Amino acid sequence: MIYLPSYFMYRSRTTTTQLTWKTVVFILCVYAMDVVFCQARYSIPEEMPEGSFVGDIAKDLGIEISRLILGKARVVTKGGRQYVDLSRDKGTLVVKERIDREELCKQTTPCSFSFDLIIENPIQLHRVTVEVQDINDNAPIFPKSTVTLQISETTASGTRFPLDSAVDMDVGINGIQSYALGNTNHFNIEINTQADGNKYVEIILQHELDREERSELTLALTAYDGGSPKKSGAVRIQIYVLDVNDNAPVCKQLLYKAEVRENSPVGTVLTTVNAADADEGINGQVSYSFAQASKEARDVFEINAETGDITTLHSLDYETEKSYQLNIKAMDKGGLADTCKVVIDVIDENDNSPTIQLMSFTNTLPENSPLGTTVAIINVEDADSGKNGLVQCAINENIPFKIQPSLTDYYVLLTDENLDRESIAEYNITILVFDQGIPARHSNKKLNVKISDINDNPPVFDFDEYRTYVTENNSPGVAVLTVKASDADWGPNARLSYFVEDREVQGNPVNSLVSINSDSGVIHAIRVFDYEQMKTLTFNVTARDGGSPPLRSEVKVTIIVQDQNDNAPQVLYPVQTGGSLVAEIVPRSADVGYLVTKVVAVDVDSGQNAWLSYKLQKATDRALFEVGPQNGEIRTVRQVTDKDAVKQKLTVVVEDNGQPSRSAVVNINVAVADSFPEVLSEFNDFMHEKQYNDSLTFYLVLALAAVSFLFITCLVVIISVKIYRWRQSRIFYQSNLPVIPYYPPGYADAGVTGTLPHMYNYDVCMTTDSRTSDCKYSTLGGQNVLVVDSSFAETMERKTKKMDFLENPDSPEMVGKLIFQYRSLTLFCF
Numbered sequence: 001m002i003y004l005p006s007y008f009m010y011r012s013r014t015t016t017t018q019l020t021w022k023t024v025v026f027i028l029c030v031y032a033m034d035v036v037f038c039q040a041r042y043s044i045p046e047e048m049p050e051g052s053f054v055g056d057i058a059k060d061l062g063i064e065i066s067r068l069i070l071g072k073a074r075v076v077t078k079g080g081r082q083y084v085d086l087s088r089d090k091g092t093l094v095v096k097e098r099i100d101r102e103e104l105c106k107q108t109t110p111c112s113f114s115f116d117l118i119i120e121n122p123i124q125l126h127r128v129t130v131e132v133q134d135i136n137d138n139a140p141i142f143p144k145s146t147v148t149l150q151i152s153e154t155t156a157s158g159t160r161f162p163l164d165s166a167v168d169m170d171v172g173i174n175g176i177q178s179y180a181l182g183n184t185n186h187f188n189i190e191i192n193t194q195a196d197g198n199k200y201v202e203i204i205l206q207h208e209l210d211r212e213e214r215s216e217l218t219l220a221l222t223a224y225d226g227g228s229p230k231k232s233g234a235v236r237i238q239i240y241v242l243d244v245n246d247n248a249p250v251c252k253q254l255l256y257k258a259e260v261r262e263n264s265p266v267g268t269v270l271t272t273v274n275a276a277d278a279d280e281g282i283n284g285q286v287s288y289s290f291a292q293a294s295k296e297a298r299d300v301f302e303i304n305a306e307t308g309d310i311t312t313l314h315s316l317d318y319e320t321e322k323s324y325q326l327n328i329k330a331m332d333k334g335g336l337a338d339t340c341k342v343v344i345d346v347i348d349e350n351d352n353s354p355t356i357q358l359m360s361f362t363n364t365l366p367e368n369s370p371l372g373t374t375v376a377i378i379n380v381e382d383a384d385s386g387k388n389g390l391v392q393c394a395i396n397e398n399i400p401f402k403i404q405p406s407l408t409d410y411y412v413l414l415t416d417e418n419l420d421r422e423s424i425a426e427y428n429i430t431i432l433v434f435d436q437g438i439p440a441r442h443s444n445k446k447l448n449v450k451i452s453d454i455n456d457n458p459p460v461f462d463f464d465e466y467r468t469y470v471t472e473n474n475s476p477g478v479a480v481l482t483v484k485a486s487d488a489d490w491g492p493n494a495r496l497s498y499f500v501e502d503r504e505v506q507g508n509p510v511n512s513l514v515s516i517n518s519d520s521g522v523i524h525a526i527r528v529f530d531y532e533q534m535k536t537l538t539f540n541v542t543a544r545d546g547g548s549p550p551l552r553s554e555v556k557v558t559i560i561v562q563d564q565n566d567n568a569p570q571v572l573y574p575v576q577t578g579g580s581l582v583a584e585i586v587p588r589s590a591d592v593g594y595l596v597t598k599v600v601a602v603d604v605d606s607g608q609n610a611w612l613s614y615k616l617q618k619a620t621d622r623a624l625f626e627v628g629p630q631n632g633e634i635r636t637v638r639q640v641t642d643k644d645a646v647k648q649k650l651t652v653v654v655e656d657n658g659q660p661s662r663s664a665v666v667n668i669n670v671a672v673a674d675s676f677p678e679v680l681s682e683f684n685d686f687m688h689e690k691q692y693n694d695s696l697t698f699y700l701v702l703a704l705a706a707v708s709f710l711f712i713t714c715l716v717v718i719i720s721v722k723i724y725r726w727r728q729s730r731i732f733y734q735s736n737l738p739v740i741p742y743y744p745p746g747y748a749d750a751g752v753t754g755t756l757p758h759m760y761n762y763d764v765c766m767t768t769d770s771r772t773s774d775c776k777y778s779t780l781g782g783q784n785v786l787v788v789d790s791s792f793a794e795t796m797e798r799k800t801k802k803m804d805f806l807e808n809p810d811s812p813e814m815v816g817k818l819i820f821q822y823r824s825l826t827l828f829c830f
Contacts, residue, residue, distance in 0.1 A: 166223035174227040181221050187205060458545070621644060
């Protein structure tokens with residue numbers, strides 16, 4: 001704790017009444033933990049108008065104006081009215097509402113009130129005390145406007161008659177300073193001071209009264225204060241001269257003391273004043289009344305005029321007034337009186353519960369707040385006194401907070417442990433305040449403190465490693481796998497994004513093979529996987545949160561490609577050639593089981609998709625050969641005889657075990673002969689016939705394709721012309737005006753190259769067979785229209801029907817005719 005030296009500042013101000021006063025500033029600063037506490041004291045006169053300057057608090061405390069604005073500086077008054085306000089933009093304290101010193105402090109001096117100036121971020125607390133100086137704004141007032149005295153004519157000179165003193169709410173020099181008694185030669189006035197400092201007025205009889213000479217006297221008693229200008233108040237004293245009564249009442253005690261509890265019921269008898277009168281009869285009857293008492297005392301107490309019992313009229317409140325003083329007058333019927341004093345002390349009871357007021361409160365704390373962070377500044381008070389006003393403050397247990405005292409009546413709520421939002425996101429703190437009274441009174445206040453999130457938790461994947469299976473030949477874009485991570489943080493700190501690492505697998509970037517949805521974590525295959533090229537794909541996926549700075553985690557992902565039966569078996573032997581003939585020779589002397597050849601095939605698939613089986617699909621003589629289903633060996637089934645043909649053709653199917661299965665076909669030529677010349681003579685004829693049939697088939701297919709293309713082209717042209725003519729007729733029919741075409745001589749279209757006019761038509765004959773058809777090009781109206789006669793379509797249909805080239809495929813004349821028709825149609829189209 002650090003104490004700064006105090007200093008004083010004086011400022012002069014002049015009120016409308018030309019009263020010079022000084023503003024005294026007293027500063028005391030205390031630095032405790034991370035909260036700054038300062039005290040300042042000012043002095044101002046009462047009754048200052050609203051907006052009047054009180055003090056330059058910013059300058060006096062050394063605080064910048066911007067600090068007041070940004071720190072949301074404010075004035076906090078602990079109950080009651082707020083007399084002073086803060087002007088943030090000027091840094092000054094100004095009067096908020098009229099200040100009446102007499103209303104605020106009554107007769108207490110010095111009179112002051114306090115308030116707190118609180119600045120946040122960081123929190124600063126300054127206690128400001130303003131002393132209110134009295135001005136002469138109240139005139140002396142007597143309790144009664146008229147006082148009646150009954151004085152016996154035998155009253156001796158020098159007899160004193162106490163009167164109710166005037167009351168002036170002002171204090172000091174502005175209070176009552178003197179009294180003056182006018183309109184009499186029989187009385188004099190004397191001001192006496194009691195031991196407690198209170199003054200009372202007595203009038204003294206100077207000359208004996210003679211009722212026969214004058215039965216009534218009227219006096220004027222005037223009280224003057226010491227203000228400038230002076231104020232005064234007067235009371236009329238009406239004196240009645242009585243007949244002989246030579247004994248005055250005498251109080252048994254000059255001082256009576258009584259105690260009463262503040263919550264005593266109305267009508268409680270506090271004490272009894274007794275006075276005795278030596279006279280007899282009516283002159284010995286004594287009555288009691290208040291000789292001098294404050295207005296508050298007269299409102300609370302009453303005295304029985306006959307018995308002298310002092311009782312309560314209303315409930316007492318120790319916190320309002322702790323003690324009362326009464327001057328009791330005992331007077332007989334002859335007007336003789338005596339005065340005694342009664343002091344009534346109010347005993348405090350524990351009738352006020354402690355009050356809790358939040359001076360500053362931060363309802364949201366980051367979870368990384370250091371130990372000792374200030375959460376709230378609390379002001380606790382108890383209006384009772386003694387043990388009843390001693391207050392203790394505590395909070396509920398098992399929370400990471402503590403409360404400790406600071407300045408008088410102030411407590412600070414601090415963090416006592418490290419906070420973790422992921423464990424507990426908010427705390428309900430109950431502040432319990434209790435006094436030391438019997439029974440104790442208590443109050444509580446509940447605070448809700450929320451813990452704001454800090455990005456202190458990285459993402460965590462659901463699994464340490466992800467593995468999935470994908471069948472090859474998948475569709476691009478298919479979802480392969482979903483990775484999922486969670487983040488214990490909240491809000492943006494828990495918003496996750498997923499990324500695939502940037503590296504290459506078998507020379508290909510990972511992001512060209514797979515992609516990931518950054519929000520959902522769904523991994524999609526970009527390419528079609530091929531088991532034969534890539535059996536597994538391993539990469540890392542990163543999950544990154546949205547914090548600042550972001551935290552990330554990685555997980556290993558393995559995609560295993562499953563094989564599909566997408567490859568047919570490949571025959572390695574015997575080699576299939578297109579231009580040459582390969583034959584296996586089997587001697588006629590071959591025995592049963594003779595190995596003719598072996599079909600060797602492979603399948604690049606794996607597993608059961610690569611298991612191959614062989615079977616004989618077609619053979620010239622199926623009873624002569626067989627194929628081993630597992631090894632592909634072709635062997636003779638029986639003994640070769642002379643009746644067996646020399647040329648044997650075998651078709652072997654190689655099939656895998658996939659679902660569905662794939663197969664390959666291999667043709668094997670087998671020659672059953674004992675000598676090579678015999679084999680050669682047989683297979684030369686075979687090769688010549690094969691080449692001739694292959695050429696014929698090629699030309700037939702080519703001619704069929706050409707005729708089909710031409711037919712479709714002509715059909716499209718005819719339909720287009722029909723549509724065009726229909727649209728032109730619709731245009732003419734919809735027009736309301738007659739259309740009379742007119743073509744100027746020598747008219748030429750700008751879009752036509754050449755110099756021929758549009759009026760000419762041309763007949764072009766393409767081939768000898770197409771003389772019955774012609775194509776007419778007309779450029780009327782700037783439109784190019786191809787007109788085809790209907791006879792052309794009939795001719796094409798008739799010629800197409802006559803092309804029955806399948807009847808004699810071996811005829812060279814049919815091939816030539818097809819070629820000629822193809823060329824003729826081509827010339828006609830162009």
